[in-house]
Amino acid sequence: MSRIAELLGCRYPVIQGAMGVICNPEMVAAVSEAGGFGVLGSAFQEDAEELRRQIKAVRALTDKPFGANLTVLNPHCTEMAEVMMDMGLKAVTTSAGNPGPLIELLKPQGVKVLHVCPSVDKAVKAQAVGVDAVIAEGAESGGIQGVEAVGTLVLVPAVCDAVEVPVVAAGGVADSRGFRAALALGAQGVQVGTRFIASTECIAHQSYKAMICDSSETDTFLVRRTEKILVRVLPTPLAMEVRRDPNRGEAIRRQDIGRAWIQGNLEVYTLAAGQDVGLVHEVKPVARIIEEMVAASAV
Ligand SMILES: Cc1cc2nc3c(=O)[nH]c(=O)nc-3n(C[C@H](O)[C@H](O)[C@H](O)COP(=O)(O)O)c2cc1C
Numbered sequence: 001m002s003r004i005a006e007l008l009g010c011r012y013p014v015i016q017g018a019m020g021v022i023c024n025p026e027m028v029a030a031v032s033e034a035g036g037f038g039v040l041g042s043a044f045q046e047d048a049e050e051l052r053r054q055i056k057a058v059r060a061l062t063d064k065p066f067g068a069n070l071t072v073l074n075p076h077c078t079e080m081a082e083v084m085m086d087m088g089l090k091a092v093t094t095s096a097g098n099p100g101p102l103i104e105l106l107k108p109q110g111v112k113v114l115h116v117c118p119s120v121d122k123a124v125k126a127q128a129v130g131v132d133a134v135i136a137e138g139a140e141s142g143g144i145q146g147v148e149a150v151g152t153l154v155l156v157p158a159v160c161d162a163v164e165v166p167v168v169a170a171g172g173v174a175d176s177r178g179f180r181a182a183l184a185l186g187a188q189g190v191q192v193g194t195r196f197i198a199s200t201e202c203i204a205h206q207s208y209k210a211m212i213c214d215s216s217e218t219d220t221f222l223v224r225r226t227e228k229i230l231v232r233v234l235p236t237p238l239a240m241e242v243r244r245d246p247n248r249g250e251a252i253r254r255q256d257i258g259r260a261w262i263q264g265n266l267e268v269y270t271l272a273a274g275q276d277v278g279l280v281h282e283v284k285p286v287a288r289i290i291e292e293m294v295a296a297s298a299v
Helices: 003-008 025-033 048-061 077-086 102-108 121-126 152-162 178-184 206-214 237-244 246-250 252-262 273-277 284-293
Strands: 012-015 036-039 065-072 093-094 114-119 133-137 143-145 167-170 187-192 221-224 230-233
Touching: 003 114, 012 036, 012 284, 025 036, 025 048, 025 284, 036 048, 048 065, 048 077, 065 077, 065 143, 077 102, 102 114, 114 121, 114 237, 121 133, 121 152, 121 206, 133 152, 152 167, 152 178, 178 187, 178 284, 187 284, 206 230, 221 237, 221 246, 237 246
Parallel strands: 012 187, 036 065, 065 093, 093 114, 114 133, 133 167, 167 187
Antiparallel strands: 143 230, 221 230
């Protein structure tokens, strides 16, 4: 059994990556029911009670294990961690910053922590502060990225060589070829984002799903949010404006994310997605995505 499946208590080492406001309880529960590990997002949440409601909503749909993400950049991150512990989550992912202070809070309560790392250096530091696993996320992935921009094919084996904790590969894994490749590189599992947006259960607006299914591998690009933060996005008119004029990015309001991602107003927020949009052509139920992904592997 993969060390990641064992750590998380799930059947397959397939983690559904946190995706801000579109990790709805129905999708998270569907991933866990299908043998993967569903993850709720909290990056854009200000009200920890909303997270509590979401955890209860997932529990009403499945008795399988699932987790939640703590994005260090969120100023309410500690409150979110407290709700996760209070609600008895057994594993969380951490990202976008130093996981050290969160680990001090979570580990004494027995919560497993998997930290997202864009470089060997950050993976080694994460191991040193006590993470249970690292998620090596390559530059082809959707969402927030560091400035390192190392592709998954190089990053994963380099991280595997440098740490002893199990490694999860993220970025560009959308089907059974990516899954098998990740295992061949030394990873014990995968974290998948973009492929799950184009799932029946994901709450993302139909125009977001359609754009993912219609895009090719060259269509996404990185836009700058701050000096140290880049985001890989789809080529909406707003994203093109931000690419031309990075100052335009500062006018985008975080609180408008749901209006774009869930309600389909593409003028107010950019749409995050990975280069693997080029491998996603059809909206499918979560269970089929996972079955097809693991089908040709002995996991
Ligand atoms: C729309 C979107 C939103 C994301 N939001 C988050 C987030 O809130 N927290 C986080 O740790 N990672 C986030 N990510 C990264 C994913 O969890 C995952 O690591 C990544 O999507 C993997 O690459 P892939 O898109 O090629 O599958 C996001 C990715 C996408 C596509």
